[in-house]
Amino acid sequence: MTSTGSQRATLHDVARAAGVSVSTVSKVMNGRRDVGPEVRQRVTDTIDQLGYRPNAMARGLRTRRSDSIALISDDLEGIFTSSLMRGVENAAFRAHVSVILCNSYGQRSLEEMHLKRLVDKRVDGLIFVSGNRVGARAEPAAELPEDLPRLFLYEYSTDPAATSILPDDAGGAGLAVAHLVGSGYERIAFLNGPEQWEATADRLAGFRSALQSHGRHADDRLIAHSDSWSPEEAYTITSSLIARESFDAIFCASDELAMGAVAALRDAGLDVPTDVGVVGFDDRAFAAHQRPPLSTVALPLVEMGEMAGSMLLNAIEGIPLRSGTFRVPCSLRVRASSARPGELP
Amino acid sequence: MTSTGSQRATLHDVARAAGVSVSTVSKVMNGRRDVGPEVRQRVTDTIDQLGYRPNAMARGLRTRRSDSIALISDDLEGIFTSSLMRGVENAAFRAHVSVILCNSYGQRSLEEMHLKRLVDKRVDGLIFVSGNRVGARAEPAAELPEDLPRLFLYEYSTDPAATSILPDDAGGAGLAVAHLVGSGYERIAFLNGPEQWEATADRLAGFRSALQSHGRHADDRLIAHSDSWSPEEAYTITSSLIARESFDAIFCASDELAMGAVAALRDAGLDVPTDVGVVGFDDRAFAAHQRPPLSTVALPLVEMGEMAGSMLLNAIEGIPLRSGTFRVPCSLRVRASSARPGELP
DNA sequence: ACAGGTTACGAAATCGTTCCCGTTCGGGCA
DNA sequence: TGCCCGAACGGGAACGATTTCGTAACCTGT
Numbered sequence: 193m194t195s196t197g198s199q200r201a202t203l204h205d206v207a208r209a210a211g212v213s214v215s216t217v218s219k220v221m222n223g224r225r226d227v228g229p230e231v232r233q234r235v236t237d238t239i240d241q242l243g244y245r246p247n248a249m250a251r252g253l254r255t256r257r258s259d260s261i262a263l264i265s266d267d268l269e270g271i272f273t274s275s276l277m278r279g280v281e282n283a284a285f286r287a288h289v290s291v292i293l294c295n296s297y298g299q300r301s302l303e304e305m306h307l308k309r310l311v312d313k314r315v316d317g318l319i320f321v322s323g324n325r326v327g328a329r330a331e332p333a334a335e336l337p338e339d340l341p342r343l344f345l346y347e348y349s350t351d352p353a354a355t356s357i358l359p360d361d362a363g364g365a366g367l368a369v370a371h372l373v374g375s376g377y378e379r380i381a382f383l384n385g386p387e388q389w390e391a392t393a394d395r396l397a398g399f400r401s402a403l404q405s406h407g408r409h410a411d412d413r414l415i416a417h418s419d420s421w422s423p424e425e426a427y428t429i430t431s432s433l434i435a436r437e438s439f440d441a442i443f444c445a446s447d448e449l450a451m452g453a454v455a456a457l458r459d460a461g462l463d464v465p466t467d468v469g470v471v472g473f474d475d476r477a478f479a480a481h482q483r484p485p486l487s488t489v490a491l492p493l494v495e496m497g498e499m500a501g502s503m504l505l506n507a508i509e510g511i512p513l514r515s516g517t518f519r520v521p522c523s524l525r526v527r528a529s530s531a532r533p534g535e536l537p
Numbered sequence: 538m539t540s541t542g543s544q545r546a547t548l549h550d551v552a553r554a555a556g557v558s559v560s561t562v563s564k565v566m567n568g569r570r571d572v573g574p575e576v577r578q579r580v581t582d583t584i585d586q587l588g589y590r591p592n593a594m595a596r597g598l599r600t601r602r603s604d605s606i607a608l609i610s611d612d613l614e615g616i617f618t619s620s621l622m623r624g625v626e627n628a629a630f631r632a633h634v635s636v637i638l639c640n641s642y643g644q645r646s647l648e649e650m651h652l653k654r655l656v657d658k659r660v661d662g663l664i665f666v667s668g669n670r671v672g673a674r675a676e677p678a679a680e681l682p683e684d685l686p687r688l689f690l691y692e693y694s695t696d697p698a699a700t701s702i703l704p705d706d707a708g709g710a711g712l713a714v715a716h717l718v719g720s721g722y723e724r725i726a727f728l729n730g731p732e733q734w735e736a737t738a739d740r741l742a743g744f745r746s747a748l749q750s751h752g753r754h755a756d757d758r759l760i761a762h763s764d765s766w767s768p769e770e771a772y773t774i775t776s777s778l779i780a781r782e783s784f785d786a787i788f789c790a791s792d793e794l795a796m797g798a799v800a801a802l803r804d805a806g807l808d809v810p811t812d813v814g815v816v817g818f819d820d821r822a823f824a825a826h827q828r829p830p831l832s833t834v835a836l837p838l839v840e841m842g843e844m845a846g847s848m849l850l851n852a853i854e855g856i857p858l859r860s861g862t863f864r865v866p867c868s869l870r871v872r873a874s875s876a877r878p879g880e881l882p
Numbered sequence: 883a884c885a886g887g888t889t890a891c892g893a894a895a896t897c898g899t900t901c902c903c904g905t906t907c908g909g910g911c912a
Numbered sequence: 913t914g915c916c917c918g919a920a921c922g923g924g925a926a927c928g929a930t931t932t933c934g935t936a937a938c939c940t941g942t
Contacts, residue, residue, distance in 0.1 A: 200682075202898055213922045218900060228920055243680075248658040249597040250898035253927050258594065260637070260658075268623045278613045281640045285647075290654060292605070293638040295626045302630075309635060313593040313605075335588075337545075423826070478823065481768070547928055558892045563930060573890055595928035598897050 201242040210238040221246060252314065260290045261317040261504060262310045266298040271476070272323035272493055276345055279497020280319060287505045289316070307336060315340075317504040322347040324391060341507035345500040346493075348390050356517045357500050361391045362398030364489040364522030368443045368471040369402035371487070371524055375532050377441035377469045381433060382410075383426060383453055384417035385445040392417070395445050395473065413437055418449060426452025434460045440468055441530070447472035447479045447488055454482065454529065469530040484528035492520040546587040555583040566591060597659065605635045606662040606849060607655045611643040616821070617668035617838055621690055624842020625664060632850045634661070652681060660685075662849040667692040669736060686852035690845040691838075693735050701862045702845050706736045707743030709834040709867030713788045713816040714747035716832070716869055720877050722786035722814050726778060727755075728771060728798055729762035730790040737762070740790050740818065758782055763794060771797025779805045785813055786875070792817035792824045792833055799827065799874065814875040829873035837865045 203221075207214045212231060219226050220235040227235075238244075252258045263280055265273055277293075284291045292315060296303035310318065318336075323346050336342070344356035372380050382399045385392045400410045416433055418425045426449040430442070434456065442457075444450035450472030454464055462468050464484055472479055475490035499520060507513040548566075552559045557576060564572050565580040572580075583589075597603045608625055610618055622638075629636045637660060641648040655663065663681075668691050681687070689701035717725050727744050730737045745755045761778055763770045771794040775787070779801065787802075789795035795817030799809055807813050809829055817824055820835035844865060852858040 203900095204898075214899085215901080215923080216921060219921090222900085226920070231921080245653070245657050247598070247898050248654075249594045249603065250927090251900075252594045253592070253598050253898080253929085254900045256927080263638070268626065269619045274614045274619050277638065278640060281613065281638060285640070285651075288654070290658065291638045293608070293622065293626060293636045295623060295630070306630075308590065309593075309633070312590050313635065548930095549928075559929085560892060560894095560931080561890085564891090567930080571890070576890080592928050595897090596930075598899085598928080599930045601897075 201244040262292040264294040270323040275493035276497040279494040280501040283501025318342040321345040360519035361394035365398030366402035379439040381414040381439040381442040383444045423452030430456035447476040487530035546589040607637040609639040615668040620838035621842040624839040625846040628846025663687040666690040705864035706739035710743030711747035724784040726759040726784040726787040728789040768797035775801035792821040832875035
């Protein structure tokens with residue numbers, strides 16, 4: 193039952209009502225062994241009789257902890273941001289920590305204002321998330337307390353002392369190659385994305401090494417790259433690739449590129465997946481609704497967020513944050529675009 | 538310059554360093570008129586000499602305010618959620634208030650746990666956001682302090698005392714109709730969405746009344762509705778509509794439906810926009826990249842979020858929250874799919 | 883010179899916890 | 913019996929701000 197009074201009950205109120213001291217109630221609340229069973233019972237009874245709930249600000253003032261972390265995003269509306277956020281929120285929720293959301297629009301000045309306020313609020317940790325924005329970043333800002341744990345989520349940092357969490361792009365490309373090889377495709381082309389994205393180099397490397405580990409050599413003539421992520425450019429490039437080379441599968445560094453590639457193949461009279469198998473990357477929402485439904489490498493966004501959250505929370509508990517980049521494995525979503533008929537069991 | 542000490546400076550430190558009392562420093566920080574110019578100067582000097590920043594928890598303990606609001610979402614990854622969030626964050630940032638993010642997954646129990654913690658944290662207000670989820674909701678939960686301001690963002694509430702913010706769906710439909718009529722289209726069809734969505738009734742009503750206000754009558758045979766938002770179903774329905782009726786424009790209650798409609802028209806040998814003009818709804822990211830680029834009614838998501846934020850913040854400042862539903866006007870994005878050749882100036 | 887009114891500043895209570903100690907009490911043990 | 917020790921509980925000082933109120937000092941007009 194809730195309290196009858198208009199004001200919320202405090203520790204003092206509970207103490208008086210239970211006929212004990214404030215310290216004792218506090219001990220009960222924090223589960224200390226320092227209090228006898230019958231007193232403990234009486235206190236817990238009056239606690240939920242008065243509907244007592246601790247005041248987090250008073251507690252935080254004393255303990256110098258706010259039980260909250262901040263998520264600072266360059267772009268709240270970025271396509272990957274919300275899933276990353278969900279992961280972080282999950283981890284934080286489990287640990288009874290709340291997440292403060294900040295949008296910096298990629299502007300240093302806004303970020304600094306946010307950081308100032310966050311420090312004032314005594315947040316226990318910081319996560320910087322960009323969601324694969326192009327371009328690295330240096331240390332976020334000065335003025336941050338030395339011991340305030342922080343890490344980078346889907347964001348490349350030049351600082352070797354920083355901790356950052358990234359998808360295993362190379363491994364993801366490997367999954368795609370393994371799948372295509374296993375499905376019986378012989379000559380696999382690769383349509384990569386713009387070079388200024390950090391991920392593209394990794395995906396290319398993963399593509400190459402996976403081919404080699406399957407006993408094939410990567411034919412450079414089958415490797416193309418687009419200067420943008422647009423399906424239109426992918427269409428153009430794929431069309432000329434079709435005219436120039438022969439291949440029976442194409443792995444694209446994004447689902448958008450794959451869309452363009454599929455369109456080009458269709459317009460060239462080639463059937464997907466019978467003539468050419470196609471695998472994309474990212475597992476965007478539309479991938480499943482393409483025709484044919486697009487096989488793709490799914491980014492472990494929620495897992496990355498959860499990992500970031502729990503690593504940060506561990507750091508807050510005292511386990512030091514290991515620096516370096518942590519790669520979270522991607523997974524493969526096999527759909528019709530890479531399902532060669534007759535290859536199914 | 539920042540402080541040399543390892544610990545952050547407190548009000549007390551500043552007071553001692555400036556040779557004044559704690560109260561005086563506090564007054565300077567809060568811009569009270571109660572302090573003389575030369576003392577004020579000395580205090581401000583030592584403040585930024587020591588790099589003093591107020592402790593938000595101590596302040597909040599005293600003032601009973603946390604300068605933070607909570608955003609409780611049913612679905613963080615919902616297609617509209619991130620833009621709504623951005624709007625809220627904008628408004629909050631301007632007011633020096635931070636936003637706590639909560640994901641309830643639409644589960645009552647999780648929501649209640651969040652609310653408990655938020656009340657403990659003494660958040661100053663609550664925004665419940667669903668992003669056009671189907672189905673209304675009653676009062677969020679008991680146990681919330683009476684005077685804690687709250688409102689519903691893109692969420693329908695059955696409670697007449699509640700405050701909710703919604704897009705002006707009817708008006709948006711009106712914009713589409715006015716545009717199509719103004720572009721010279723004669724017989725305008727309407728492809729509506731599933732009936733259990735609250736918005737669909739409004740969009741239909743807006744469609745009807747707009748037609749009437751342009752001196753046309755809504756032909757019921759030209760009004761169809763799909764049981765899902767899928768382009769596939771839209772394709773089917775549009776195809777049969779083409780076979781059954783004649784029309785030279787079709788307004789669709791979502792961009793996905795419009796995608797299906799465009800595909801059906803094309804497969805029927807009809808050109809968009811020459812033979813049939815198409816206008817969608819929502820202004821999803823892909824709308825601009827369709828061929829032809831899709832005209833659509835844009836939802837005022839960021840504005841809705843900003844409105845929610847500033848209304849809530851006003852409520853926190855004491856201006857009472859007016860109950861009822863507030864409709865934020867949509868806007869029209871005219872693109873090629875509704876540009877009849879020869880109608881341009 | 884004196885009543886009355888500003889102005890500028892400080893003392894101290896308060897917000898609601900946590901946590902370090904101190905005290906009391908009862909029992910085990912030589 | 914005397915001594916020591918652990919268990920159980922309370923006192924009270926922080927934590928770092930805000931805010932009320934008190935009080936000097938100074939002005940102002942007659």
